[in-house]
Amino acid sequence: MTRTMRIGKAGKIAAALCAVMLLGACAKKTGDGLDGANGGYGANGGRGGPPGSTQDFVVNVGDRVFFETDSTELTSTARSILDKQASWLSRYPRYAITVEGHADERGTREYNFALGARRSQVTRDYLAARGVGGGRIKTISYGKERPVAVCDDISCWSQNRRAVTVLGGAAGY
Amino acid sequence: MNLLSARLLRAIALLGLAVLASAHVAPARAQVSIDINQGNVQPLPIAIPDFLANGGDPQLARDMAGVITADLQRSGLFAPIDQRAFIEKISNFDATPRFGDWRIINAQALVTGQMVRQGDGRIRTEFRLWDVLGGSQLEGQQFFTDKNWRRVAHLIADMIYEKLTGEKGYFDTRIVYVDESGPKTNRVKRLAIMDQDGYGSRFITSGNELVLTPRFSPTSQEITYMSFGNSDPRVYLLNIETGQREAVGNFPGMTFAPRFSPDGQKVAMSMEQNGNSSIYVMDLRSRATTKLTDSGAIDTSPSFSPDGSKIVFESDRGGNQQMYVMSASGGGAQRISFGEGRYSTPVWSPRGDLIAFTKQSGGKFAIGVMRPDGTGERILTEGFHNEGPTWAPNGRVLMFFRDLGGGPRIYSIDITGRNEQKVPTPGFASDPAWSPLLN
Numbered sequence: 001m002t003r004t005m006r007i008g009k010a011g012k013i014a015a016a017l018c019a020v021m022l023l024g025a026c027a028k029k030t031g032d033g034l035d036g037a038n039g040g041y042g043a044n045g046g047r048g049g050p051p052g053s054t055q056d057f058v059v060n061v062g063d064r065v066f067f068e069t070d071s072t073e074l075t076s077t078a079r080s081i082l083d084k085q086a087s088w089l090s091r092y093p094r095y096a097i098t099v100e101g102h103a104d105e106r107g108t109r110e111y112n113f114a115l116g117a118r119r120s121q122v123t124r125d126y127l128a129a130r131g132v133g134g135g136r137i138k139t140i141s142y143g144k145e146r147p148v149a150v151c152d153d154i155s156c157w158s159q160n161r162r163a164v165t166v167l168g169g170a171a172g173y
Numbered sequence: 174m175n176l177l178s179a180r181l182l183r184a185i186a187l188l189g190l191a192v193l194a195s196a197h198v199a200p201a202r203a204q205v206s207i208d209i210n211q212g213n214v215q216p217l218p219i220a221i222p223d224f225l226a227n228g229g230d231p232q233l234a235r236d237m238a239g240v241i242t243a244d245l246q247r248s249g250l251f252a253p254i255d256q257r258a259f260i261e262k263i264s265n266f267d268a269t270p271r272f273g274d275w276r277i278i279n280a281q282a283l284v285t286g287q288m289v290r291q292g293d294g295r296i297r298t299e300f301r302l303w304d305v306l307g308g309s310q311l312e313g314q315q316f317f318t319d320k321n322w323r324r325v326a327h328l329i330a331d332m333i334y335e336k337l338t339g340e341k342g343y344f345d346t347r348i349v350y351v352d353e354s355g356p357k358t359n360r361v362k363r364l365a366i367m368d369q370d371g372y373g374s375r376f377i378t379s380g381n382e383l384v385l386t387p388r389f390s391p392t393s394q395e396i397t398y399m400s401f402g403n404s405d406p407r408v409y410l411l412n413i414e415t416g417q418r419e420a421v422g423n424f425p426g427m428t429f430a431p432r433f434s435p436d437g438q439k440v441a442m443s444m445e446q447n448g449n450s451s452i453y454v455m456d457l458r459s460r461a462t463t464k465l466t467d468s469g470a471i472d473t474s475p476s477f478s479p480d481g482s483k484i485v486f487e488s489d490r491g492g493n494q495q496m497y498v499m500s501a502s503g504g505g506a507q508r509i510s511f512g513e514g515r516y517s518t519p520v521w522s523p524r525g526d527l528i529a530f531t532k533q534s535g536g537k538f539a540i541g542v543m544r545p546d547g548t549g550e551r552i553l554t555e556g557f558h559n560e561g562p563t564w565a566p567n568g569r570v571l572m573f574f575r576d577l578g579g580g581p582r583i584y585s586i587d588i589t590g591r592n593e594q595k596v597p598t599p600g601f602a603s604d605p606a607w608s609p610l611l612n
Contacts, residue, residue, distance in 0.1 A: 070493075072448075108517040108531050108560055109385060109604070110430040111487065111494060113399075113406075114443065114450035114471040117427060121448025140405065141427060141445070145383060150357040152557070152578055 052092045054167050061088045065123060067161040070107070072118040074126060082123065085165055086130030097132075099123045100164045101141040102148075104157035109143060116141030123163040205281045205304045205311075207250055207338050214589070216252035217337060219245060220280035220305075222263045223256070225287035229296070233322060234288050237298065240326035241284065243370060244344040245333060247585070248570070249592030254280055266299060275305045282311075282337060286329070288322075298325045302333055312336050323372060328612055343565035344369060347608040348572065349387045349396050349413075352376065353580060353601035360601075364398060366413060369565075369607070371597035377413055386430060386561075389608045391523075392437030396606070397421065399429045408442050410457075422455055422462060430473045434481055434501075441465070441475040441484060452486055454501070465503035476521045476528075477501060478545070485509070485519040485528050485545070496530060498545060509547030518561055521545070524568030527588065531560045531573075540573045542588060553590035563607045572596060574603040 049055025057063060062085070065078035074082065089095060101120030103112035120139035128134045149156035207217050221242045224234040245251035261274035266287040275283050286300035295317050302312035312332055316325045324345060331342030352365040352374075364384050367374035378384050378400075387398035394414045399406060408421040408431040421431065421440055431442040434454075441454045452466045452475050466472040470490035477484055478501075485498045491508065494515040499506040510516040514534025521528055527542040532552065539555035540562050553571070562573045569588055574581045580601035586593040596605075 105558065106533070106536075108474070108533075110443070110473045111471060111489075111517050113427065113429045114445060114473050117445040117450060118448045118471070142401075145360070145362075145385070147358055 057085075057088060057165075057167055061085055063166070064162045064164040066158060067119055067163070069104075069157070069161065070115070072115065072122050074122060079126065082126050083130060086127050086132050089127070089132045089136070093133075093136075095167045096136045096138070097127075097168075098138040098140055098166045099127070100146075100166060101139065102146060102160055102162050102164070103144045104160040105144045105147065106157060107144065109145075112143035113141050116143045119161075119163045123165070127165075205306055205337065213591075214250055216250055217281055218252045218254055218279050219282040219284065219333075220254045220259060220275055220278070221245075221256075221284045222259060224285075224298070224300070225263065225266055227266075227287050227289050229288050229290045233296075234286075237286065237288060237322060237326050238284075240323055240370070241330045241333070244327060244330035247370070247592075247594050248334065249587055250334070250338060254278055266301075270303055272303070272305050272308045275303075280305050282333070284329075284333060291317075295319055296322060298322065298329075300329050302336055323368065324611070327368070327370075331610070331612070340569065341567045341610065343567045343570060343607075343610065345611045346566060347611065348583070348596070349377070349389060349606050349608070350574075350583060350598070350602045351385060351387065351604040352598070353603060354380075357580070364396070364411075365598075365602070367598070369596075374599050377411070377416075386604050388432050388606045390433045390437045391435050391609050392433075395437070397431040397433060397440050397442075399431065408440065410440075421457075422460065428453075430475065432476050434477050435479050436481060441477065443473040443475070452484070452503075463503065465499065465501075466506070474518045476519050478521050479523050479525045483521075483545075485521055487517045487519060494533075496528070496547075509543070509545065510550075511547060512550055520562050520564060522564050522568040523566055526568065529562035529564065529571055531562065540571065540586065542571075551590065553586050553588070554584075554593060561604055563605050565607050566609050572605040572607060574605060576603075 048060045062081045065081050099120045101116030103115045120141055124137050124139050147160045149159040221238050223238045226234040242253045246253050258278045261271045263285050266285060270283055283303040283305050284300060289297045291297055297315055297317055299315040301310055304311050318325050327344040330344040334342035346369045347366055348369055349364060349366045352363045353360045355361045361380045362383050363376045363380040364378040364387055365374050365376050383401040385399045387396045389396055395410055395412050397408060397410050400409050406427045408428040409418055410421055411418045424444055426444055426446040428442050428444045431440050433440055439454050439456050441452060443450045444453050449469055450471045450473050451464060452472045453462055453464050455462045468490040470488050472486055472488045475484045475486040482501055483498055484501050485496055487494050488497050494517045495508050496510040496516045496519045497506040497508050514532050516530050516532050518531045519528050528545055529542045532539045532541050537555050537557055538559045539552045540559045541550060541552040543550040558576045559573055562571045564571055570585055572583055572585045574583050581603040583596040583598055583602045583605045584593055585596055
């Protein structure tokens, strides 16, 4: 009986951990294949991680904004996320960032490099205008080469048209 | 990469190709030919018996005929006749065939050949092309090779193609492309090179770096491509014989979409700065770099006209992607695409008569061609998702890649759009680029 209860308890803890992991996986799914080095959030300190951590930024602030089809304009949702990113980055000036621009697959490879570059640039410019020092920000475009969602319909395409703010410099390519 | 390149170098050295006309060959006027400019080409029935082994390797002699047959068949211009229908069994390379036996099975052309291993270990391959109706020899050549008999097969196929169509062939060529492996969210992309028939694919980059959009030099064994190294993504040159690699310039922003000029001395490409992508050209010897467009729009995918005087490119300066032609020194850009949809990746035919492109409309991606003045648009194939045409050196055939959802594959299609073929590759493959003729 005691034994069973212990197992039950462990099971509960496992379930709680699992929920955290799921959230993590969820955030990762809508997000980036690129920031694997930043992965594992949720493993310690709850879903948001300690304040000022990468997990905190990804989960509580939001590390990415999305774009309309073939557009490089920031939506109001995107601007409000970037406002939060800018204030967080002002609070934690130790981070350099790379803004990655991405496109969905409905375009040619070369055009999408240019489109991703524009998306990273408008995102960069917005953050800079909100007080993030330009010297802290690098930009890079991955075009359509690094989708996070892989299906051939609108739900995926909208997740792939994104600019991702990655803490701590360029991802490992 | 060095190992691979060394192997490649060795393969080329081993070929030791010598093209000699047989002394006893008297070329005759052809009564047999194909007019490939007519609208609906009737493939020419051609008989290609196995080459004679003459004490050598009979399998090799069969394979030689097989590769020639496959080249000609894939072109769509020839209809090789089933060997089982043959009446005469060729047993003496130097004897005149019994033309009557070949007329009965409706062959219009006949290819005979033999492979002889010489005292020095090399293989001598001889072939003759016969006009069955005219009862005469059209062509006769011999080749010497150590190991690379496939190149000999492609050279023979090119000679047959040229003799019977009046235009240069494209079989002795290679394709550089992007091999793709792994999950879609994190594809490993490597440059690979293979013969135009898909044979002998091998990697020329390691897969550590994301590499894209390779293009052949028209004049040397060099390719230019884009790579995500440790710094900004940028354009590189790679000598595929020596493995030597260098960055094309050192610019502050991303450089991409590189293409050689027809003389191989310049590379046109896009450079991105502060979100704007403009077209530049760099002289590879002097390293002088010139900005050719300055529109504030996305200007990319430049392609030189074969005389080097003009560049066609894509730009969204008018609101969405369209094709423009400008002087190769910049300026005077004129829009040439006016159809419904968006036009991108223009590629000027080596013949100069057509520009191939990717066209997006109604959620579909088509491969099409139009004249350089924008008239005569024709769609060759359509669906989701076709992209990135590249021309065979004779301007008669295109390759492109198609992704039906699982992953990309390379296809070829002739400019009538009637003859589409999948090109076999070991894995997923995109961004094909056709080499010039190797010989």
